[in-house]
Structure formats: structure tokens, C-alpha cells
Amino acid sequence: MLTMEQCIRETPKRLLGILNNHVNLFSKIAENNFHRIIISGSGSSYHAGAAAKECMIKYMKIPVEVLYPFEMESYVFEDPKKTLFIGVSQSGTSLSTYRAMKRAKEYGCITASMSGRDDKSVILNEVADYILTVDCGEEGDLQPKTKGMLCTIADLMLLGIYWAKKNNKIVEDEYSTFISDFKDVSDNLTTIINDSDVWIKKYGNILADSQDIRIIGTRDVYGITLEASLKLIETLRVPVSGYEFEEFTHGIYNAINETSLVFLLNTNVEPRVATLKKVLSQWSKNIIVVGKNAADDMDFYVNSLEKEDFLSFEYILLFFMICEKVSFLKGIDIQLTKDTTFHAKLGTKILRDE
Numbered sequence: 001m002l003t004m005e006q007c008i009r010e011t012p013k014r015l016l017g018i019l020n021n022h023v024n025l026f027s028k029i030a031e032n033n034f035h036r037i038i039i040s041g042s043g044s045s046y047h048a049g050a051a052a053k054e055c056m057i058k059y060m061k062i063p064v065e066v067l068y069p070f071e072m073e074s075y076v077f078e079d080p081k082k083t084l085f086i087g088v089s090q091s092g093t094s095l096s097t098y099r100a101m102k103r104a105k106e107y108g109c110i111t112a113s114m115s116g117r118d119d120k121s122v123i124l125n126e127v128a129d130y131i132l133t134v135d136c137g138e139e140g141d142l143q144p145k146t147k148g149m150l151c152t153i154a155d156l157m158l159l160g161i162y163w164a165k166k167n168n169k170i171v172e173d174e175y176s177t178f179i180s181d182f183k184d185v186s187d188n189l190t191t192i193i194n195d196s197d198v199w200i201k202k203y204g205n206i207l208a209d210s211q212d213i214r215i216i217g218t219r220d221v222y223g224i225t226l227e228a229s230l231k232l233i234e235t236l237r238v239p240v241s242g243y244e245f246e247e248f249t250h251g252i253y254n255a256i257n258e259t260s261l262v263f264l265l266n267t268n269v270e271p272r273v274a275t276l277k278k279v280l281s282q283w284s285k286n287i288i289v290v291g292k293n294a295a296d297d298m299d300f301y302v303n304s305l306e307k308e309d310f311l312s313f314e315y316i317l318l319f320f321m322i323c324e325k326v327s328f329l330k331g332i333d334i335q336l337t338k339d340t341t342f343h344a345k346l347g348t349k350i351l352r353d354e
Helices: 004-026 044-060 069-074 095-106 123-127 147-166 172-209 219-236 273-280 308-315 317-329 342-346
Strands: 036-040 064-067 083-088 110-114 213-217 240-244 261-266 286-291
Touching (some): 004 317, 044 083, 044 147, 044 219, 044 308, 064 069, 069 095, 095 123, 110 147, 172 308, 213 219, 219 240, 219 317, 261 273
Parallel strands (some): 213 240, 261 286
16 A cells, blocks of 8 residues: 555656546536535545535636535535536545435436445445546545545546536636646646655654644635645644635634644635734744745745646645654554544444455
């Protein structure tokens, strides 16, 4: 099995592979004239949908919703025959996502599965009209997903842009620019991964000692704000929470104290990031800006190409690398979960023998 860092470093190659194959993967499903898209999944799968949503809406020009599987139990479908329901599960074994897909299919929706595998154990495929396998390569069921998460975002975005092209929602130049930007950003990711490695070697011990971590991101990177929070919880095994910038201002700042470590994701869409850092610095010395406007020593400079559709790919990498490197500093083996039979006990996934 590949380590988490090996998966992170393989991501640019996998993204380019997905780009090169997207026409083949989406040619059939793009023949449908959808009026609405619903994306459903849990954990990283939900976050991938949240990260891709705005891009899909931008080009497809139809409503795109991202919902947890439990929300589908009382969901009222509008025009189901023109609705595409995408069930996302990296392992393909999520029973809650399977049930949500099944309900959508019973109501007449067109269904598609997105999983990182394509074998008999992928239960989502049983109820899928279209199998849209995320070609991310090996990533174990119990290992925190990194390349699989980013490749799922890529699949959703490429589905959106290709469908938009085939259904005359955009002109050829828009499609060509998107494809060119996708390639350029993918090629640039290794630089950010290497920069993250250097930063963690300098400041990793501070993160290892932290018992209270907050991540604040703006609307354009909300999906990966949630994802960064989840990944740090899974690997560092301390309380971590992630918030959209405006939501954070509604009372949550009251919990910041001298033990807190706060990451502020700054993509230059929110002019108050510097002000928030100054205010929070009254209570904690560990307020870290992640972005191109990295002013203080502990801030992390993101070598971003500043392509608005692809900021999530760039801004999540530091956190993925923290998961691998800082967990090691803490003596945590992230390849091992606390309970390998947890999902079997709770009935949340079908586990495979690997």
C-alpha cells in the first residue's frame, strides 16, 4: 500500500490522467439534458462535492446541490427525470450513499456512481445508470483519502465543463481555457507539496503540540476547509474544526485562547483576513495565514497560479502534508485506525479483505 505522502505526490500525475480520459468517461452521460444535479456522499466525498459545486454551477448554468445521504430521506425531488443524482464514495462501499442512490432511482432520477474502484464490491454501481469511476489508483479503504478526494473534485468539475460544452452552455474558448488551466495547475502542484514539506520541517513541532486547531476559509474554498478539518482530526487525533469566514465571526471567536492554533485561508476574495488575524492575535500567538499574502514568518506562502476554478487543489496540499508529517512526529501510525471493525459494528460500510 502506498503511504499518504506517496499518494499526495502521485496526485498531479493522476489528475492529468483523468483530464486526458474525461471525454471517454463522460461522452454518454453528457447526451442527457439535465435540469438539476444532486451530489451526495459522506465525509471527504461530501467535501469533494462542496469543492466542485460552484465551478459546476458556473459552467452548467443549472442548480447543483450537495447533500449528505441522511438528507435524502425526506428530500422532495423536483422534475426527477431531468435530475442527475451522483452518489460519491471513494471506497464505493458506503451503505448510506447506496440507500440515497436507491431512493433517487426509485423516484425516477438518473443515477451515477463515483468511486475510486470498479469491482464487484462497489455497491454503488448496482444502482447506477452511469459508472463514472474516479481513476485515482491505489488508496486503502481505511487510509485517509488525499489523491482520491482531489481526483473526485476533478471528475465532478470535468463532468460539469464537458456537459456544458456538449449542451451549448459555453463556447469552445471557455472549455479550452478551462482544460489549459487544469493542466497548468496540475503541473504546479508538486511545487506546493515541496514548499509544504519545508514549512512543516520548520514549524511541525508547534502543530504536534497543539490540542486545539481551527481552520477558517472563505466561500470559494469552503469544501477544502471542511476537508482539512476532517483530515487533521483523522490523523493528528485532536479536536479540529473548520468554518467559513463569515460563520466564524458569529460567536466562534470566543473560544480562541492561548492554546489555539488557527489557520486562515486567504485567497484574496476576503479583505478582512488581515484584520481577523490581528484581532485573534490578542489571544493566541499561533494565527497562520495560508495564501499568497503571507506576511509573517509562520505564514505559509501558497505558490498559486490564482486560477479561481482550481484554488481548492492548491490550498489543501499543506494540510494533507501536515497529516502525514506531523502525525509521524506525534508517533501516530495513520495506516492504523483505532478499530478496524468500526464500520462493520456500526453498519456504515461493507469492508473488503485487502
